[in-house]
Amino acid sequence: MQEERFPGYKWLPYLLVAPSIAVIVIFLVVPFVQSVRGSFFISTPFGTKTIYVGLRNYIRLFSSPDYQNSILTTLAFSAFVIIIGLSISLGIAQLLNQKIRGLGFYQVALIWTYALSPAIAGVIWALMFAPATGLVPYIVSRLSGGYVLNWMTNGRIALLVVAAAATWKMLGYNIVFLLAGLQNVPNALMEAARVDGAGPWKAFWRITFPMLSPTTTFLLFVNMLYAFFQVFGLIDIMTRGGPGNATEILVYKLYRDGFIHLNTGSASAQSFVVFFVISIAAITQLRIATRKAIYAR
């Protein structure tokens, strides 16, 4: 499959990969290893000395109610963004999966929110939910006969609003990917299922959904990285982790502990915890992807 097309060049390939490898090693791999190492140390105030403390940073972390709260918040937030976001997108994509004219136009008309940064999405949603004067509190108050929606004072509602804002930004992107995946499911398969007497529900779960799995595993991973890390700007703009610590997801707590409270040992331990979660997800994604490749043969 990948054969040598230019034999006899001994050094050239090394020269070609060198810039990428150098950047990856210097700015990604080495700092990561240092971060793991740093998670076993604490530094004195002013950073003059570091002291080896073994697992103490991790023990402190997991016994701290703040961190436990942050884990639960992250779970709730990312479950909302990933599961609800992808389910809504899949529902809509399935509904739209027809031979329609102007598909190219609709693709662009749906996917453009991908170009908005999480921070920008955050400002816009903060505007819509602005307490007392915003559009959404106005509508809520009209519909409920006077209920005053102030999401900035209610932790549960704040988490919901932040999650909804984050989901909104990814919705168009998810729909476009899923729609492209659905359109790749051969019509003949669906016809065969219909002839065999499978109802639409059964046909969806037995044929469409498995055929779609490369797209869904890809989107699961992309949405997970998004919900774990990229939403940082959205959180910082909308709530700064508040009210209290109701919206303090792991990446936000990591930033605060590392760069506001300058507790680098704890921040490094927190880095390793999120790495651990992400690597499990990545390996799972890879295994599903490779299993599918074999299955397809």
Place this chain on the structure above:
Amino acid sequence: MSGKNRYKILIHGLLILLVLVLAFPVVYALITSTLSFQASYTYPPRLIPGNQFLANAAIAWHRIKLGRLLFNTWLISIVVALAKIILSLLAAFAYTHFKFRGRGLLFPMCMITQMLPLPVRIVPTFQLMASFDWINSYYALTIPFFASTTGILLFRQFFMTVPRDLSDAARVDGAGPMRYFLQILVPVSKTNIAALFVIEFIFMWSQYLWPLIVITTGEMRVVQIGVKMLLASEQIAPEWNVIMAGTVMAMLPPLMILILFRKSFTQGIAMQSQK
């Protein structure tokens, strides 16, 4: 027949409704950016645009030196997107066209790199910037981003589909590998290059956490942080009209890039999900 037609019209109706619902928050932001301060606080909120956009934009522009911030963000987004394209083209070329020791490590390395986003290595990466004396510089905002595993995997997959005849013909004609790369391989990759440009430009334009920690001076900030500053400079009642005028200016460039390269972008991302 008419039933089928009616169904098609229904689908189009639903699609248009969906497009409008998704776009609504941004439309509302646009409307707010055109209102005077008083009009932005009328109750019930109004949905009719005003004519104060330029006045609001001017206030936002001066308040956070938006011109400078836009320049910074354009610069780093273009530099990073181009560097990522060049570096990943070269690496993918080596990977698919040569045999060399350690080649087998490249793919696992890309996979590992995808598990190392900034937050899992943030403290030492920041300390590295400090030791290079790169705090508050364009170096910190660009160079650490130069490697693109997305790009390497995208080009690798595309290069494997390029027929061997092309490289054989080039070799018979006496062209060396770099000439083949520059004159044949790069030109046939232009859809993928454009797609990667859009992805990486938007990625860089949206950076928030990294600029927040490596930049402390006003002139070196990026627009995302500028929007945060606009919001933070609020008094008791936020000037939503001014904030939104700044927001609109901060979100337009990546949208322009996306619309400009929309064809390549949608083709490229379709390929990305099937790697």
